[in-house]
Amino acid sequence: xxxxxxxxxxxxxxxxxxxxxxxxMFFTDHLRQAVNSLGELWRAPxxxxxxxxxxxxxxxxxxxxxxxxxxTEKISEQWQQASEISLFLHTRVSxxxxxxxxxxxxxxxxxxxxxxxxxxxxxxxxxxxxxxxxALNYLDTNPLPSVVLVTPTSKHASPTAAGFLLDxxxxxxxxxxxxxxxxxxxxxxxxxxxxxxxxxxxxVLLFFAVVLIIGNxxxxxxMNRRDEILVMKLVGATDAFIQRPFLYTGFWFGLLxxxxxxxxVAIILFWVDSSLEGFMRLYxxxxxxxxxxxxxxxxMLATSVALGLLGSLLSVKRHVSxxxxx
Amino acid sequence: MAFLTGHSxxxxxxxxxxxxxxxxxxxxxVMINGHDLNNITRKQIAYIRRDIxxxxxxxxxxMEKTVFDNVSLPLVIEGHTxxxxxxxxxxxxxxxxxxxxxxxxxxxxxGGEQQRVGIARAVVNRPPLLLADEPTGNLDPKLSMExxxxxxxxxxxxxxxxxxTHDLGLIARMQYRTLTLKNGKMITDGLDDAQEDERx
Numbered sequence: 001x002x003x004x005x006x007x008x009x010x011x012x013x014x015x016x017x018x019x020x021x022x023x024x025m026f027f028t029d030h031l032r033q034a035v036n037s038l039g040e041l042w043r044a045p046x047x048x049x050x051x052x053x054x055x056x057x058x059x060x061x062x063x064x065x066x067x068x069x070x071x072t073e074k075i076s077e078q079w080q081q082a083s084e085i086s087l088f089l090h091t092r093v094s095x096x097x098x099x100x101x102x103x104x105x106x107x108x109x110x111x112x113x114x115x116x117x118x119x120x121x122x123x124x125x126x127x128x129x130x131x132x133x134x135a136l137n138y139l140d141t142n143p144l145p146s147v148v149l150v151t152p153t154s155k156h157a158s159p160t161a162a163g164f165l166l167d168x169x170x171x172x173x174x175x176x177x178x179x180x181x182x183x184x185x186x187x188x189x190x191x192x193x194x195x196x197x198x199x200x201x202x203x204v205l206l207f208f209a210v211v212l213i214i215g216n217x218x219x220x221x222x223m224n225r226r227d228e229i230l231v232m233k234l235v236g237a238t239d240a241f242i243q244r245p246f247l248y249t250g251f252w253f254g255l256l257x258x259x260x261x262x263x264x265v266a267i268i269l270f271w272v273d274s275s276l277e278g279f280m281r282l283y284x285x286x287x288x289x290x291x292x293x294x295x296x297x298x299x300m301l302a303t304s305v306a307l308g309l310l311g312s313l314l315s316v317k318r319h320v321s322x323x324x325x326x
Numbered sequence: 327m328a329f330l331t332g333h334s335x336x337x338x339x340x341x342x343x344x345x346x347x348x349x350x351x352x353x354x355x356v357m358i359n360g361h362d363l364n365n366i367t368r369k370q371i372a373y374i375r376r377d378i379x380x381x382x383x384x385x386x387x388x389m390e391k392t393v394f395d396n397v398s399l400p401l402v403i404e405g406h407t408x409x410x411x412x413x414x415x416x417x418x419x420x421x422x423x424x425x426x427x428x429x430x431x432x433x434x435x436x437g438g439e440q441q442r443v444g445i446a447r448a449v450v451n452r453p454p455l456l457l458a459d460e461p462t463g464n465l466d467p468k469l470s471m472e473x474x475x476x477x478x479x480x481x482x483x484x485x486x487x488x489x490x491t492h493d494l495g496l497i498a499r500m501q502y503r504t505l506t507l508k509n510g511k512m513i514t515d516g517l518d519d520a521q522e523d524e525r526x
Contacts, residue, residue, distance in 0.1 A: 025405035231386050234346075235400040235447065236376035238369070325348045 030244070037248035041256075048253075051217045055257025058210045059304050060264040062203035063292075067269065069195050071290060085166055087148040088177040091119070098146050101174045105148070110156040110165050115149040122147060145176060207307055214253055214311025218246050222319045229323045243316040247309060254308020258301040265292060327481040329497045330490040332507035338490040341507070342457050345488075346378050347371045358455070376404060379448030379485075383460035385440045387432040393419070393443050394428045400451040418446040422476060438469040445473070449480060456480060458489045462496060470496055 041048040089098055095118055105114050117125075122144040127136050156165050162180055170178045222229070232242055292300065330338050343349040344356050347363055356363040366374055387396050397418055401411045419425050422442035432440050441461060448456060458477065462470035474496065477487045491497065497504055506514045 021407065022405050025407065028407075029402075029405065228388055231388055232399065232403065233372070234375065234380055234386060235403060236372045236374075237399075237403045238372040241372075241403055326343075 033245045034248045037245050052256045056260030058206040059261035063265050065199040085150040086179045087175045088145045089174050090176045093174045112153040113151040117147045119144050119146045210307045211311040215315040218312040218315040230325050234325050243320050246316045247312050250308040250312025254305035258304030327487040328503040330505045336507040337510040377453050379453040379456040381444050381448045381458040381461045383463040385444045389433045397447045418450040422446045438465050456485050456487045
């Protein structure tokens with residue numbers, strides 16, 4: 001350890017600290033300083049709570065939005081009929097041929113269900129619905145084609161997969177025109193994508209603010225303990241040793257803020273869940289809002305801790321080295 | 327053991343600060359035991375200071391921490407175990423005669439007692455070099471003498487002691503080498519044959 005007096009023969013006794021002990025004491029010190037930092041927060045609970053609150057709420061907002069986006073995705077998955085494909089057959093195709101086609105299509109792994117509306121059926125339906133009833137009787141031939149309605153399996157219901165399936169179906173000899181009612185689904189997905197990006201941007205901005213706020217709080221802590229830091233430096237404390245308690249303060253801010261965000265998110269979800277129930281009934285969809293799973297909870301806590309540490313690290317690097325005994 | 331004297335502003339404190347690298351020389355070099363302090367990097371300063379016990383006129387104690395915490399600070403920083411720390415702190419406080427004040431706060435102690443806490447802290451990690459800046463600054467002569475006697479004891483134990491003071495009466499009573507500074511220059515280095523071997 002001693003730089004100046006390495007191998008000093010005698011005199012002031014020089015029982016220095018051994019490597020193993022140094023290693024062990026490193027952890028003991030860490031533990032002690034971690035607990036001390038927590039104790040310090042406990043002693044000024046109001047100030048600590050404010051900082052933790054800022055962190056907690058800043059993380060709550062993007063987390064909640066993230067969960068909403070995730071759930072919207074889940075809802076949209078339920079509306080499979082969105083990617084129902086209508087195949088209009090050539091008029092020359094007979095009913096028997098159409099049945100053949102349906103039998104073939106039912107074997108495709110991508111297809112969940114196939115419905116057939118024959119030209120005659122379509123005409124009857126059109127007559128009743130359009131109100132053109134009698135006028136249509138003057139037609140020599142039925143102008144309407146037979147229609148095969150194809151419902152893809154959930155795996156192939158996404159806009160792109162359904163698109164591929166449509167292309168494949170168009171190649172069938174009997175098919176004249178294939179149509180996929182996909183546009184609104186594409187819009188929904190685009191909207192979700194934008195929302196996701198917005199959430200990310202919002203999160204980044206908030207995280208940035210959190211880092212600054214934590215940094216400033218730690219800076220004030222450092223300034224308050226200026227005298228102590230001076231004395232520690234005078235008796236030979238390294239910067240790392242002095243920085244550690246402040247880093248632990250940042251760590252605790254992060255962890256406690258994360259836990260707070262977790263609780264807040266849970267409350268918000270509980271709230272939203274009850275008001276969503278009525279809405280769900282209207283649309284005849286079943287949906288349990290998925291809250292935080294273990295993974296996203298861990299990600300949230302880790303993010304929070306990382307933000308706390310980053311904020312304190314930035315502050316500590318700048319300000320601890322600034323304080324030098326004069 | 328040596329004294330460093332001179333009028334205020336002569337550079338006593340500056341010299342001590344140069345030795346403890348609180349300031350860096352603009353010209354010249356500071357050598358300790360053959361090491362040039364100019365070659366010491368910022369990161370190494372902390373380790374240099376662990377070899378130098380420093381005592382200040384203003385004590386530099388942490389007023390909201392107990393005497394024990396104050397004195398144990400250098401040992402905690404070096405990473406000693408609780409047991410060793412307790413033993414050594416007790417020994418250091420015993421030396422300065424403050425064994426009964428372990429749990430007191432420095433603020434409740436008298437000036438002389440605070441100074442002795444500072445001394446205990448300076449010697450608790452047994453540094454080979456002890457610097458004292460006006461250690462008797464605002465103490466009465468009897469207390470001053472006691473403190474100088476303490477320094478003599480450390481010197482006996484093999485610690486080099488450098489005391490900056492303008493208390494010429496005190497210096498006159500002690501037969502030690504005296505360095506006199508004036509305007510930043512040494513005007514007498516107090517070195518004569520009789521005292522040469524007192525230098526440690």
